[in-house]
Amino acid sequence: MKKYLSLVFLVIGMNLQAQVAVNTDGTAPDNSAMLDVKSTSKGMLVPRMTTAQRLAITTPAAGLLVFDNTTNSFWFRGAAAWMEISTSSSGWNVTGNSGTDTTVNFIGTTDNMPLAFRVNNQAAGKIDQVLTNTSIGCQSLTLNTTGTANAAFGTATLYNNATGTFNTAVGINSLYNSISGSYNTGVGARSLQFTTGSFNTAVGASALRFNTYADNNTALGYNALQGFNVGQDNTGIGAQALFANTLGVDNTAVGTLSLSNNTTGDYNTAMGSVVLTSNSTGNNNTATGYQSLYSNSIGNNNTASGFKSLYSNSDGEFNTADGYMALFSNDYGAGNTASGSNALFANTGGSGNTAVGNSALVKNNSGSSNTAVGENSLFLNTSGYSNTAIGESCLYSNTAGYSNTAFGSSALSYNTGGSNNIAIGVGSGTSLYAPNIYNTVSIGNNDHLNGYQNQVFLGNTSTGWIGGQVTWSTYSDARIKNNITGDVVGLAFITRLRPVTYHISDRAIVSISGDKETADFPGKYDNEKVKYSGFIAQEVEQAAKASGYDFSGYTAPRNDKELYTLSYEQFVVPLVKSVQELNALNEAQKVTNETLKSTIDELKAQNEKLLQRIEKLESK
DSSP, X not given: OXXXXXXXXXXXXXXXXXXXXXXXXXXXXXXXXXXXEOOSSOOOOOOEEOHHHHHTOSSOOTTOEEEXXXXXXXXXXXXXXXXXXXXXXXXXXXXXXXXXXXXXXXXXXXXXXXEEEEETTEEEEEEETTTTEEEESTTTTTTOSSXXXXXXXXXXXXXXOSSOOSOXXXXXXXXXXXXXXXXXXXXXXXXXXXXXXXXXXXXXXXXXXXXXXXXSOEEESTTTTOSSOOOOSOEEESTTTTTTOSSOOSOEEESTTTTTTOSSXXXXXXXXXXXXXXXXXXXXXXXXXXXXXXXXXXXXXXXXXXXXXXXXXXXXXXXXXXXXXXXXXXXXXXXXEEESTTTTTTXXXXXXXXXXXXXXXXXXXXXXXXXXXXXXXXXXXXXXOSOEEESTTTTTTOSSOOSOEEESTTTTTTOSSOOSOEEESTTOSBXXXXXXXXXXXXXXXXXXOBOSSSXXXXXOTTOOOOOOSSOOOOOOOGGGOOSOOOOOOOHHHHTTOOOEEEOOOHHHHHHHHTOOOOOOOTTTTGGGGOXXXXXXXXXXXXXXXXXXXXXXXXXXXXXXXXXXXXXXXXXXXXXXXXXXXXXXXXXXXXXXXXXXXXXXXXHHHHHHHHHHHHHHHHHO
């Protein structure tokens, strides 16, 4: 009877405040237990009932334990519901398991039913073999009905998907609103969150977030293509690339903030950080390099390659910039081409310019239709137009001059405002002291530069011969000549001329003109050895004045930098006049001579008659 003593206290239902031990060895209960049951040959039975009876228990206490005969398993009451205690000997422990064999141990099902996961009794994932869908995360793929081959990882990923297929969503709210869209990939929190389109790829937090029904977009980076986009075939790679795109199609943006403000612009390509950032509606633009075409908003058909190339362009079109800060300041200028560091740097509104070379047309602001090829060519040009400079530092100082053409390093480098000048050859062109002259042609005059308008200068001070197969011709048509008179002075002028021989001093020419002497080269001073025949221009001038002859064969200097010149072919005219005058004198002399001859003949005849009379008289 002693071994049942402890049970008596339970049966009589007394409210004892002591611990109870049920055993056969009389040991006291463990200090940590209110009831300590101990046996080596018998077990303990808990209440046994059907499932209906278990569920009928009124207000079951948490922790209440029963054996359900219907399910043949133990159940205990949790905080809010009954919980089954698995009777399987291979159950998975919440603290881990050991000795598992992957060939036989697994978590899952042995039929075609999906494997579902819950958190707080809410859907938290499912592996569906039939629909080939996989989802992990609260509310992921929650509403799917017939959509297949989808993968969703993260809270509310592909939440509204019903019939869409081949979608992949990774990150909270990724592809949240996709219902029937297919072949979308969203990796990153809120990527493709509101899309209903298909064939989109978004990698990065909020990438393509507000894309609605557009297809074939690719976004890689935080906020890339995250705007309310309905445009298609766009590619954005980099944080906030194509951030605000709405209707634009076929755009490609690679780099942080590239094309970030584009809304409706199409067919734009931006490669580099902060490229085409301000573009909103501009189309067909291509920009490569940090901040290239940075300010472009509505300009179309521009191409920029290089650090900050076409940086300030807003609405200019058909511009091409290749090089560091090429066309940097261009705003609305159109049709410009710049290739080279700082080429056309300051241009804002000038159009139709071509600059090739470091700092070519670097200062140009509003000048148009200029062509500069070579480092620093047309360097200071601001408003000059229709100029062509080919060669390093060609037309370097030109600011407002127009319609000038220069070929050769530093050709026409001193011209500032002169127009319609042509220079061919290294250093050829107009003088430093004549920066605004016009309509000149300079070929190879690198050490004696043209100093006055409407002149053609051929060769330098070392030139010893100019010629060709035929003679030089000039217009002499009566139809183009007015006020024709015969007031050419002949002998009165020619007889005053003093023919001389002389030698040329090249150094004196350079000294008087103030031009820079060229470097020495073989044969540079050969012409100083030649003994020339000719006239002294100052003496020709005096002879003309003394004879009252307005002679065009000499040119007097217009300033102290110019030299007297003679045009020897002009001497033909007074020489012809002199010959004519001499001929007239000769003809007059012939008449006189004939008269004298007649008189002599008459005198001879009279003399003969006298002699005959004398002879007759003598004979008598």
